[in-house]
Amino acid sequence: MSEDASELSSRLRHELRHRLRPMTGRDPGEKDRSTTPLELLYDLTYVLAFAVAAEQLAHQITEGHVGPAIGAYAFAIFAITWAWMNFTWFASSYDNDDALFRAATLIQMIGVIVLSFGLPVSFDTTAEGGSPNNLLLVVGYVVMRVPLIALWLRAARQDEAHRRIAVAYAVAIAVAQTGWLLSAVLPLPVPVIIALLVVLALGELVAPVVMERRLGSPPWNAGHIAERFSLLTLITLGEVVAATTAAVAALTSSRGWTPAAVVIIASGLVLAAALWWAYFLVPSRPILERWPARTFGWRYAHLPIFGAIAAVGAGLRVATAAVEEHELPVLRVALALAVPVATLIIMIFVTWSVLMRSYDLTHVPLLVVSLLPLVAAVVLAWLLGSGEPVDPADGRSLTLLVSVVVLVALSALVEVVGHETVGFSHTMRALDRGR
Template sequence: MSYTYVPWRLPLDGRDPDEEHRASTPLELLFDLSFVVAVAAAAASLHHELEFGHFDGLVPFAMMFFGIWWAWLNYSWFASSYDTGDVVFRLVTFVILTGVLVLAAGVPRVFDDDPDFKIVVVGYLIMRAALVPMWLRVAHDSPGVRPIALRYAAGITVVQILWVARLGFPDGAVGILSFISLAVAEMAIPYWAENSIEEYTPWHVEHIVERFSLFTIIVLGEVILATTQAISATLDGHGLTWDLTGVIAGGLLLVLSLWWIYFKRSMEECINGRNGFVFGYAHYFLLGSVAALGAALATCVNVVEHDAEGIGPTSAALCVSAAVSVYLLALGSIHAYGDRSFRTMTGPVAIAALTFVAAFIGTALTDHVGLSVLLIGVVATGAVVDHQVRRAPLTTG
């Protein structure tokens, strides 16, 4: 019997960006699963808003998802460069895990008529502030990237102070504008830091791509779980109907098609040079749309069982189309950046438009949401089939 000794502290002098067979660690997978708890909380709150026709619930959802996504992205990128696997690194990761659980606990309060951001901000501060001492360690252990590390540490510290100050701002337009301003400031930190000198943090391209891919799969799995729970509750009360069957079949086609579309090409080629900003930032919309899709499908189930107030079949179907469209456009932008060509966006834009046509046709023909969701799923499946046909190898003989 053998055991693995974990060193207490190793120098943060950077991983090899060309390391072969770099893969996600068990700690990173635990990290992802913990963050999905917060994603589920945000999606559940959005679902509650949509089923009552409160479309303004998209605003707090976008805010909450930004906090979740940004904390996840920054840790993942840092770990790709400096994960030593030592005790200190593990403990810092556990602190961030605690922060995301605190944030998840505060999510429902943000969706109240009188939103309360205090718990969410505390959770967010825990996640972000935990990286400050790690960047200071990098500044000490890696002289070559010291200016970058110090800029990260300073930038994170200043912006977190501003998040606390924002708690005193009034709700409404002022609150939204202040949030957007600080979100932009957060996203500017990596650009400001990484462009301070010619050196760069040694993140691993293949590892980063795998991290984003796995998190996308986990969030897609959350969509399946949320929809299944909603369907199960409906079956208990009303049994299986043609309308519900359409939602089930369409939802399944959507999840499987979105998975297929995500992995239809190598993402490594979409990170030109070592500039990962477009790749990383576009995933805010991609991952957020997946979470929103779960809320939209659950709302469609509510419409089927006549348990939704303030939203009808057409509006519910359009919510599904909107979520799928954002996903397609976000993924298309990543591919277009990799190709250095806007022509790559032609397909995603066309498919996105067809999902809205499908939503209108379905409810126009039956006045039920099931056919619309099914048709949207067929459109997404058609995109997969088209991709396969276009790229099938030529045969002779």
């Protein structure tokens, strides 16, 4: 058998037969490592969870429960994103693609679906003054994370070089999961539960940093992690496209295809494309492959990034509700769109700074100019909206709504144009300083 045929045979034997294999750790320096089909399938369940959270956020804002909705949404985004990050961290280190790893991953996907069913309960309870945590949501979280505990313990048994850190991760997840469960079942006052949830979230964020500094890191691959985060960002942006389609469908069902409908769908698609463009102007993979130690700060910056992207979809859903129900003022729509877009633009700036280890003040004018259309959208809605609900039959009201959507899309477009014209040189200067 020729060398090429032998190599092909060995590759197919590995890819097509998924018997148990040693979980001894992947090569952290492996070049051009790509996302697996199983990881992509896994991500799709999380995008579903993001969509449910965004839909609930939009519903509660529409009902006027803005403060509780934001609180419940922040809790939901942390729970969803942190579980995803935990699995991604483990898979980057120990994905051996055997039958046991696949089964554990599929079980976690079931947990994501169960958690998604608990999200409406979480938002409704929070709107009534209760805790965002509930038993159904925790059951989903348990199903998501218990298999991960078993996988870390398996890695600890089979990878002697990283045994201590693998055991530490298993213990940390088990302790945190116990805390989440207790916060849902104990009859504690709501302020105490909220405080407990905040402490648990902070503990989960701090624990990996402390553990890896003291015990060393598992063999995660920085380039692979960068690709995983980028792909989830890309898939989550699909929620913005879906929300844009829903907004236009609501408008065309009441008035047919009008210039306003065309402008809104064009603006929504421009918004999604511009946010995608802006995010991928940050050179995450090549920088993290060169300096893997920067991965921790970079990944934590993605917690608000994922939440902001999904919230942009929620803002477009609020615009849909404004057109369908004729009860929402334009100002509420403007805030629902402008706040998450502003958050995302700011976090792209922060992510660049963390990644490049540079706080280039020459980026500040670009950041300010990018945010100006968002400020204009809110001010315009405040001055001309007069608190009256959006009425598609009223040309003035509809024009104001369209203007708000256009200004929000313009903000993201300014961010892209600015980075393409001046941001590149700033990145190269920061890279030269880093060298």
